[in-house]
Amino acid sequence: MATKPSGGRGTGSSGRGRKPAEQPDGDFPARIFAIASPESLGGLSMFTPGLVPGAETVGLHVSDDEAVHRAVQALSDAGFEVLQANQLMVNFAGTREQFEASFGAHLFTEERSVFKPGGLVEEATFIDNADTEVPGLIETAGTGFEGILDGVALEEPYYLHAVDVLPPTVDYYHLNVPDDVSVLLNAQRPHRSGVTGKDVKVAMVDTGFQTHPFFTEHGYRVEPTTLGPGTANPGVDENGHGTGESANIFATAPDVTLYPVKCATATGALVNVTAAFNAAVALGPDIITNSWGSSQPNGPLSAANQALAAAVAAAVAGGITVVFSAGNGGWGFPGQHPDVISVGGVDRQRNGQLRASDYTSGFASNVYPGRRVPDVSGLVGMRPRAMNIMLPLPAGCAIDVGNGGGSFPNGDETATNDGWAAFSGTSAAAPQIAGVCALIRQACKRLSPAAIRDVLQTTAVDVTTGTNHPNFGHAAVVGPDLATGHGLVDAHRAVLIAKLRCRLVGPVLPALPIQPLIPFTPVQPIQPLLPFKPPVLPIQPLLPFRPPVLPVQPLIPFRPPIINPFLNPIGPIPPVVIREGGQDADGVPLTAEDVAEIERFVIESPEPPEL
Amino acid sequence: MEGRPGDPVALVLLRSPGGLPGAAAAVAGRLERHLPEPGAAERAASALAEAGFEVGPVVGISFSIAGPPELFRARLGIDPVPSAGGAWTAAGGAEVPGGELPAALAGDVEAVVFEEPVELLDGE
Numbered sequence: 001m002a003t004k005p006s007g008g009r010g011t012g013s014s015g016r017g018r019k020p021a022e023q024p025d026g027d028f029p030a031r032i033f034a035i036a037s038p039e040s041l042g043g044l045s046m047f048t049p050g051l052v053p054g055a056e057t058v059g060l061h062v063s064d065d066e067a068v069h070r071a072v073q074a075l076s077d078a079g080f081e082v083l084q085a086n087q088l089m090v091n092f093a094g095t096r097e098q099f100e101a102s103f104g105a106h107l108f109t110e111e112r113s114v115f116k117p118g119g120l121v122e123e124a125t126f127i128d129n130a131d132t133e134v135p136g137l138i139e140t141a142g143t144g145f146e147g148i149l150d151g152v153a154l155e156e157p158y159y160l161h162a163v164d165v166l167p168p169t170v171d172y173y174h175l176n177v178p179d180d181v182s183v184l185l186n187a188q189r190p191h192r193s194g195v196t197g198k199d200v201k202v203a204m205v206d207t208g209f210q211t212h213p214f215f216t217e218h219g220y221r222v223e224p225t226t227l228g229p230g231t232a233n234p235g236v237d238e239n240g241h242g243t244g245e246s247a248n249i250f251a252t253a254p255d256v257t258l259y260p261v262k263c264a265t266a267t268g269a270l271v272n273v274t275a276a277f278n279a280a281v282a283l284g285p286d287i288i289t290n291s292w293g294s295s296q297p298n299g300p301l302s303a304a305n306q307a308l309a310a311a312v313a314a315a316v317a318g319g320i321t322v323v324f325s326a327g328n329g330g331w332g333f334p335g336q337h338p339d340v341i342s343v344g345g346v347d348r349q350r351n352g353q354l355r356a357s358d359y360t361s362g363f364a365s366n367v368y369p370g371r372r373v374p375d376v377s378g379l380v381g382m383r384p385r386a387m388n389i390m391l392p393l394p395a396g397c398a399i400d401v402g403n404g405g406g407s408f409p410n411g412d413e414t415a416t417n418d419g420w421a422a423f424s425g426t427s428a429a430a431p432q433i434a435g436v437c438a439l440i441r442q443a444c445k446r447l448s449p450a451a452i453r454d455v456l457q458t459t460a461v462d463v464t465t466g467t468n469h470p471n472f473g474h475a476a477v478v479g480p481d482l483a484t485g486h487g488l489v490d491a492h493r494a495v496l497i498a499k500l501r502c503r504l505v506g507p508v509l510p511a512l513p514i515q516p517l518i519p520f521t522p523v524q525p526i527q528p529l530l531p532f533k534p535p536v537l538p539i540q541p542l543l544p545f546r547p548p549v550l551p552v553q554p555l556i557p558f559r560p561p562i563i564n565p566f567l568n569p570i571g572p573i574p575p576v577v578i579r580e581g582g583q584d585a586d587g588v589p590l591t592a593e594d595v596a597e598i599e600r601f602v603i604e605s606p607e608p609p610e611l
Numbered sequence: 612m613e614g615r616p617g618d619p620v621a622l623v624l625l626r627s628p629g630g631l632p633g634a635a636a637a638v639a640g641r642l643e644r645h646l647p648e649p650g651a652a653e654r655a656a657s658a659l660a661e662a663g664f665e666v667g668p669v670v671g672i673s674f675s676i677a678g679p680p681e682l683f684r685a686r687l688g689i690d691p692v693p694s695a696g697g698a699w700t701a702a703g704g705a706e707v708p709g710g711e712l713p714a715a716l717a718g719d720v721e722a723v724v725f726e727e728p729v730e731l732l733d734g735e
Binding site for chain 2: 207227231241267268282293302311313314317328330332338367386399426427428
């Protein structure tokens with residue numbers, strides 16, 4: 001039977017004084033949410049001070065159906081909105097005035113510190129009752145709800161679990177960023193000598209970027225996301241891929257400035273990628289990294305892919321180093337474009353051995369005869385899902401949910417809303433190597449994209465075991481192969497060789513001074529998708545790349561996998577004093593043979609020196 | 612009219628004396644002969660901007676345009692239809708030859724094409 005409350009103690013009465021006298025009323029929301037406990041069968045209110053309800057005692061707070069019905073009816077009669085009810089509690093909502101009139105409560109607001117998503121400590125507004133000592137409690141004694149409700153609790157603001165700056169602990173072998181990736185690609189040596197990618201601009205065409213404490217804690221520089229045509233929400237990465245892969249760039253080049261370009265819809269589909277790539281070119285970066293593609297086993301290319309291929313070619317001709325993933329079992333395009341640095345995968349096992357990843361593509365292109373994919377490799381896991389690198393991403397994003405839970409190797413054993421997920425693929429390898437390209441770029445701005453690729457290939461660690469994706473089944477062997485290309489990139493040796501070659505090559509003729517084909521004149525009411533940067537685009541005329549002034553060759557393409565210092569002693573590197581133009585201090589020029597010999601020392605030495 | 616997120620986006624491929632480059636020529640060392648004639652990109656981009664499209668930067672042989680479906684229909688005679696994954700295509704096919712475009716554009720535009728979605732290359 002419904003009982004209509006007879007009214008509360010009235011808003012005119014004063015509270016017990018928890019609310020400071022000078023406390024302003026604050027702004028109350030239109031709806032205040034609360035939980036009521038219907039009169040319990042056990043006669044013990046769940047809101048009893050000091051009581052901690054547990055599985056064994058919760059039965060004391062259960063109400064029978066009639067009590068629940070009476071509670072719902074009473075709250076409804078008082079004008080509250082009943083949202084949900086069960087034998088333990090009734091969720092309801094109402095205005096401040098309704099609460100104060102019905103329960104005689106004296107509500108006030110208070111700003112309290114909370115952890116918000118992203119690990120941010122900020123203030124949130126709590127609603128409290130000045131009449132009770134227990135925060136948020138409204139007692140019903142003396143009100144029309146006495147005998148109907150044991151008590152009422154005002155809801156508090158809750159947030160998704162704060163994302164941790166550190167990765168979660170999981171019980172399987174995997175790599176962490178930045179340290180594991182940095183160490184295994186031998187990038188920490190150049191970092192210690194100040195080669196960190198400083199002043200190098202890296203654009204990333206991907207699903208966008210969303211802030212995460214991992215990035216803020218490390219002080220990484222990320223520019224606001226540029227929206228590709230057809231996309232929205234520049235501050236949100238619904239998929240999480242772009243955010244996660246960004247960490248791979250910073251692992252090898254912590255001081256680059258990242259320019260994210262979003263080409264994903266809210267569903268995670270990558271759309272209008274050529275337009276997005278063009279938008280990236282328009283930002284004027286030194287490097288563009290791309291962890292996406294389609295499978296193109298044969299020609300001819302569609303018109304859209306011809307446009308994409310031409311955009312890649314124009315960017316490279318303009319001096320931009322373009323890095324693409326080779327693919328994860330498909331015939332990656334533009335990963336097979338001849339002008340890109342095509343990146344495959346190497347798995348570093350727990351025992352330290354390297355093998356070709358069976359997750360990644362490697363093939364002789366049918367679209368571009370003579371083109372062998374990949375050029376070099378980064379760090380990638382193995383099938384079935386290559387859950388190999390723990391990466392930060394927005395909590396609850398598609399990858400966080402999709403990879404979370406389950407047991408390795410089918411799930412990454414992290415929560416689905418913790419802001420971390422284990423994944424890799426050549427998606428991870430490309431940004432790692434883009435970061436190494438940034439180190440090379442910092443070491444020598446004069447090297448062309450083709451020369452940067454040559455440096456990476458020359459200095460890569462040959463990988464001689466394992467087989468790539470079963471769609472191709474190419475084995476890693478001594479020397480270049482279709483499993484890993486020239487092998488796993490070695491950032492330290494690459495930077496050393498880049499420094500050396502930088503002393504030898506003259507100023508590179510501006511690869512292609514990118515001049516507008518047309519001085520773009522926006523016509524009203526044009527509102528360019530991106531801030532228009534005419535000097536970048538379009539490109540004309542295209543000039544063939546000029547090789548380095550001094551032909552630096554022959555290079556020692558591969559180190560023997562094992563160097564036996566007893567059979568092949570490698571002494572300390574003789575000091576080399578090199579001046580611009582290839583002259584040493586006494587004016588004796590370095591010959592091509594000299595350079596080859598120095599490079600041999602650098603490449604073959606177990607501990608290459610600084611130059 | 613201005614484009615909004617979710618509006619159709621298409622690539623405008625510019626006409627060049629050498630025609631579309633194909634795979635072999637769409638590389639840095641050989642692209643030059645497939646670039647549009649001077650002035651072609653400016654004319655096409657200006658005309659489309661005047662028509663109300665959002666016009667992206669020109670790189671290589673193409674630039675993007677974005678706008679509501681009715682704008683494509685009214686100004687280009689192209690009927691965009693939603694495709695998989697939030698992408699768009701055209702009722703008659705993803706590639707619309709320049710010859711089917713208004714005469715003012717046909718001389719400078721080889722084709723208008725809608726891009727298909729591509730795949731991320733992560734661990735799935």
